[in-house]
Amino acid sequence: MRKSRSFFLSKSQFTRGLQCHKSLWLLKNKPDLRVEPDASLQARFDTGTEVGILAQQLFPGGVTLEYSSGISKNIVTTQDLIGSGAQTIYEATFRHDNVAAMVDILHRGQEGCELYEVKSTTATKDIFINDTAIQYYVVAGAGISISRVFLVHLNNSYSRKGDLDLHGLFTMDDVTAPTVNRQADIPQQLADMRRTLEGDEPGIDIGPYCTVPYECDFKPYCWQHIPESSIFDIANLRSNRKFALYYGGVLHMHDIPPDFSLSDNMQTQVEAELTGREFINTCNIREFLSTITEPVGFLDFETFMEAVPSFEQQRPYQQIPFQYSLHRVENGKLTHQEFLGEPGRDPRRPFIEKLLADTKNCRTILVYNQAFEITRLQELAACFPEFAEGVEAIIARIVDLMVPFRNKDFYVKAMCGSHSIKYVLPALVPDLSYDNLAIADGETAMLSYAGLGKINAGTEKEKIRQDLLEYCRLDTLAMVRIWEKLTSLTQPRGQLSLF
Numbered sequence: 001m002r003k004s005r006s007f008f009l010s011k012s013q014f015t016r017g018l019q020c021h022k023s024l025w026l027l028k029n030k031p032d033l034r035v036e037p038d039a040s041l042q043a044r045f046d047t048g049t050e051v052g053i054l055a056q057q058l059f060p061g062g063v064t065l066e067y068s069s070g071i072s073k074n075i076v077t078t079q080d081l082i083g084s085g086a087q088t089i090y091e092a093t094f095r096h097d098n099v100a101a102m103v104d105i106l107h108r109g110q111e112g113c114e115l116y117e118v119k120s121t122t123a124t125k126d127i128f129i130n131d132t133a134i135q136y137y138v139v140a141g142a143g144i145s146i147s148r149v150f151l152v153h154l155n156n157s158y159s160r161k162g163d164l165d166l167h168g169l170f171t172m173d174d175v176t177a178p179t180v181n182r183q184a185d186i187p188q189q190l191a192d193m194r195r196t197l198e199g200d201e202p203g204i205d206i207g208p209y210c211t212v213p214y215e216c217d218f219k220p221y222c223w224q225h226i227p228e229s230s231i232f233d234i235a236n237l238r239s240n241r242k243f244a245l246y247y248g249g250v251l252h253m254h255d256i257p258p259d260f261s262l263s264d265n266m267q268t269q270v271e272a273e274l275t276g277r278e279f280i281n282t283c284n285i286r287e288f289l290s291t292i293t294e295p296v297g298f299l300d301f302e303t304f305m306e307a308v309p310s311f312e313q314q315r316p317y318q319q320i321p322f323q324y325s326l327h328r329v330e331n332g333k334l335t336h337q338e339f340l341g342e343p344g345r346d347p348r349r350p351f352i353e354k355l356l357a358d359t360k361n362c363r364t365i366l367v368y369n370q371a372f373e374i375t376r377l378q379e380l381a382a383c384f385p386e387f388a389e390g391v392e393a394i395i396a397r398i399v400d401l402m403v404p405f406r407n408k409d410f411y412v413k414a415m416c417g418s419h420s421i422k423y424v425l426p427a428l429v430p431d432l433s434y435d436n437l438a439i440a441d442g443e444t445a446m447l448s449y450a451g452l453g454k455i456n457a458g459t460e461k462e463k464i465r466q467d468l469l470e471y472c473r474l475d476t477l478a479m480v481r482i483w484e485k486l487t488s489l490t491q492p493r494g495q496l497s498l499f
């Protein structure tokens with residue numbers, strides 16, 4: 001039997017333990033089983049750091065404690081700074097009950113010390129109170145009198161005009177009451193976590209907590225017994241219903257009881273998965289195709305988002321279009337136009353100017369998932385009212401190529417319950433693939449474009465530009481091929497239209 005001891009915990013380990021004791025145990029005992037954050041998650045972490053540093057300027061002139069100095073040293077330095085009357089400390093560090101917590105901003109207000117926890121989100125969420133609660137527990141336990149606790153987050157209604165207005169960019173929510181209300185639970189929560197850490201690996205089964213509130217980084221380890229074609233692959237089936245099946249012993253789609261209700265779309269997916277049947281409603285597809293008139297434009301946008309706006313009339317996390325690809329088909333002839341912005345410069349005005357010219361002669365403009373492109377166009381019209389009429393004319397000609405797939409007028413097993421173009425393309429046009437592209441998805445395109453701004457002109461920069469152009473070009477070429485394939489499906493055998 002292991003000797004009972006008070007395991008040291010950090011704030012993030014405490015919140016991890018609240019989500020799942022097994023996750024905390026694995027972190028302490030088998031950390032190698034964790035999956036490393038991917039580029040997208042790492043970018044979100046980096047954004048959090050950037051926003052946290054910017055928020056410090058809400059209380060300028062404070063003292064920064066560097067993480068690299070070590071927790072023990074920073075705890076001593078924090079006490080010394082408080083003792084010498086420091087007004088503001090960034091990353092003030094405390095320890096109590098063998099828990100360490102760093103406070104993003106500790107500020108000496110008129111009524112006592114104020115704690116500020118900075119988040120790069122645009123709203124306060126209930127789970128953030130777990131962070132402020134453990135901070136309060138540690139800081140108060142270390143003998144500091146706390147007057148108020150705030151969550152600082154971005155204000156998504158702020159639109160940049162000139163220099164950044166930090167008091168417009170950030171919103172502060174007073175969360176003192178819910179933070180204090182949670183104090184009574186913390187000693188028991190810590191005791192429960194430490195009891196788990198004293199024992200062997202907990203026999204906790206998978207559950208909804210594997211993804212809520214955060215995607216657990218031990219999922220590949222804990223979920224390895226889930227087979228292919230499992231109930232967890234059924235698109236749009238609510239998590240609680242999936243786990244009701246799972247806890248009842250149903251893992252594979254073929255074990256779903258006959259009385260378990262599924263929507264028509266879910267039944268289509270399950271039947272295609274189990275039998276390989278193809279669902280093709282030629283009547284509906286023909287009706288959809290009849291709404292398309294040549295010359296046809298096939299249009300796709302790429303966008304980037306920034307937590308902290310760089311340009312005039314830009315809001316936090318606003319999707320800014322920086323690139324488009326446009327294939328055009330008329331009388332069997334395929335032509336192509338494209339736009340890619342210059343990193344560091346607002347791409348929106350040149351983007352819309354060129355788009356208006358390039359789409360002028362298209363009678364139908366096909367996009368994939370029209371809500372995305374239409375919303376971006378409406379935002380451009382709001383930003384540049386002089387183009388509003390032309391933008392409206394584009395919107396009026398848009399037809400959504402996703403419709404036949406969303407309606408399951410065409411569905412095969414390879415689409416895995418999805419109507420995303422990334423699943424539709426290999427199912428319909430297997431010879432056209434994103435596999436060999438350096439940039440193969442929108443998230444990577446966004447990160448690559450952001451990275452371009454940090455590279456000086458040269459071979460590497462040109463390579464990334466070409467990769468971006470190639471990726472977006474393939475998106476619209478894929479739409480051409482999908483449209484062509486749909487057309488061929490509705491024609492008698494032998495009458496295929498080919499580009």
Ligand code: SF4
Nearest residue numbers: 020023210216219222
């Ligand atoms: S994957 Fe699920 S069960 Fe496994 S540690 Fe994470 S939250 Fe816990």
